[in-house]
Amino acid sequence: MDAPRTPEDALRFFQALNPSGIKLGLERVKDALAALGHPERDYPALHVAGTNGKGSTCAFVARALEAAGHRVGLYTSPHLVRVNERIRVSGEDIPDDVFGQRILEVLERYPSALSDPMTYFEFGTVVALWHFSRERVDVAVLETGLGGRLDATTAANPVVTCVTPVSFDHMEYLGHTLSEIAWEKAGIFKFGVPVVLAQQEPEAEESLLRRAEQLAVPVKMERRDFGIDQEYNGKISYRGYGWGLEDLKISLRGPYQLQNAAVALACLAALRDRGVKVTPEAAREGLATARWPGRLEEVAQSPVIVVDGAHNPAGVAVLLEALDSLYAGRPLHLVFGVVADKDRGPMMQALFPLAASVHLTPLDTPRSLAPERYLAEARVLCPRVVAHASLEEALAGARADAVGRPDGVVLATGSLFLVGAVKRWVDRSLGATRQQQ
Template sequence: MSAPRTPEEALAFLAQLNPSGIKLGLERVREALEALGHPERQAPVLHVAGTNGKGSTCAFAAAALQAAGHRVGLYTSPHLVRVNERIRVNGEDIPDARFGQRILEVLERYPSAVSEPMTYFEFGTVVALWHFAQERVDVVVLETGLGGRLDATNAAESTVTAVTPISFDHMEYLGHTLGAIAGEKAGIFKPDVPAVVSRQEPEALEAIARRAGEVGAPLRVEGRDFAIEGEANGALTYRGLSWRLSGLSLALRGPYQRQNAAMALACLESLAARGVTVSPEAAREGLATARWPGRLEEVGQSPTVVVDGAHNPAGVQVLLEALKALYSGRRLRLVFGVVADKDRGPMLRALFPLATSVDLTPLDTPRSLAPERYVDEARALCPEVRVHGSLVDALASARSRSGPDDVVLCTGSLFLVGRVKALPERNLGALHQAP
């Protein structure tokens, strides 16, 4: 692979790296960051790990920090439509020209990335941290990619860490018990750095507490140290480490977002205690204005077309709670696709019996599981199942059989969500405009 010379060639260089490649370890990232003069040390860092909810937690926290007047760098993954979504400053995706220029700057200072290519995620992480330093952000919010202990983002020096709910996912890399997975996620804990933790299964919480004790990280646990509760009028109240906030509203939909909001508020309190100025009023504004695409997002009407990134059994369970709360009594038409390395059985058994029809689609990734491989499982759970060769055909099939009050739910993978969001308006119906 030759070194790129223009921003356009630099973007092509990034695209040539294997997006599905996984190589856990911090050595390459640390070496690159040292060559760059340690950009990861230029601003306080909120570092968030977990299986589900970490992206929404990051979105809430970043919105609140921006409302407090900070210039905020946000790094998340995966992207839905364009890789630029992964690197944002004050809510704006990095522009192509700037993105390409940052890649050139990194390669100029660390040419080893050309001769000995890093993984897509490793290199993207380094470019993001370099970009945030050049943009002089006041605070960085980092979402882990996979795991925590050996995730590329763990090369950053955290000011506050957080672990959202943990469930079974990526077991081939993280372990086959909740305790083992939790131990890997809690590998982001640092000595004397506050660790904010959501409610967990006992096995997971035990492993998290053990790790916190080993490294000397002060532990703050949802339900014990902070929580959000519902009020009679439908608003929310937060009881935290020092804050008491009532009358809260959330921009992100679904009952499960309460937990993500509670996590974000506890992280913000912890950041404030460590010198990152953020007021309760800014936190309130952040919860009410945060945006996080692909999670219970309505993208079409008549019928309502909803995309949700649930891609593991725990994610499907919280999705079911949200469907009951938001679309009770409406017929469900399911457009579903899944990657081969996911535990699809529990997902199918939870979702498919609730659907009037299921349209199966392959995904635009080498990891896609062909619908023909699990169509018999699907037909044992839902009487009306069709197999399609493309997402466009699957979505058209679901919409053509739907009445105006039906809900067409596209789920099973973030790859699927991203492809739906990239489709032209004619495939979705009248686009829904978020309030």
């Protein structure tokens, strides 16, 4: 493969890598980082694994660190609209020209990436860690991709690690029991490096604590060492490890964000113990001002369109709890799309009976499950189900149904691919309408 010569060529090279490709293992990433002079060692990092809540937890932590005056690198995945979202410094996506330049710099120092290409996620991780070094960030917040033990981000050098709630997802790679999946997530643990654990199912907790003991890892656990409480008058307080904070405001919607906020505050306390300056005021501001698109996000009105990235049974369970608190009694018109390797049955069984109508859509990914493949399943669960040939048709159908019922709400969920596609559609279609008005 010829080496790209311009930043534009470099971006095309990266986009040509298979976004759905998965190759577990750290050898390629470690070789690349060694060739780059180990940029991951230039800044302290928080490394976050888990099944659900990773992104929101990272968003809370990164925003608090920014409020404390730090230059913060944030690496998350997947992106919703543009790949640039995955790599952020001080709250800003990496610009196209800088992104392309960083790719050129990596390829110049590690030309093996041309003859033996890394996966999309591996290469993006290396570029992110290199970019954070070049940008001289004070601290980085890194979200794992698929698992932990063999995830590309595990080649990083964290001073604190964290595991959010573990549940069933990616079983073909991580195992078919919670114990096995949690053991893979615990692969981010480093000898003696403290870990913050969200409250877990007993089977997952046992695996995580067993691995922590083997590596002499100090552990802070939700409910045992810290937690957030919502009092009868609506006030929210955090008590336990590191802080005592009253009357907190949390910017992200949904009752489950209380847990993510608690875990984030514990992570900030652990970072402070490791020499990263964070004040109570900055921690408070981080919770109050963090933004994390695609999680219970209202993207349009008249009718209301809500997008949520729930893509596994545990994610749907917390989504339902949030819907009950935010949209109780309002007719729900569901736009649903799913990738073929997800456990769709429990998601459908939880969501579809609650919907006034369901509109099935394909996704813009080779992993998409065609609506016709599960249309019969869906019709057992909801009396009005329509399979559409495109997202545009599905949204048109759901919006028409919602307009026809008082206070109807359109909810798009089932995959982050779907969330990104809906946000692009809103920007393109409704944005153009607003400009004409």
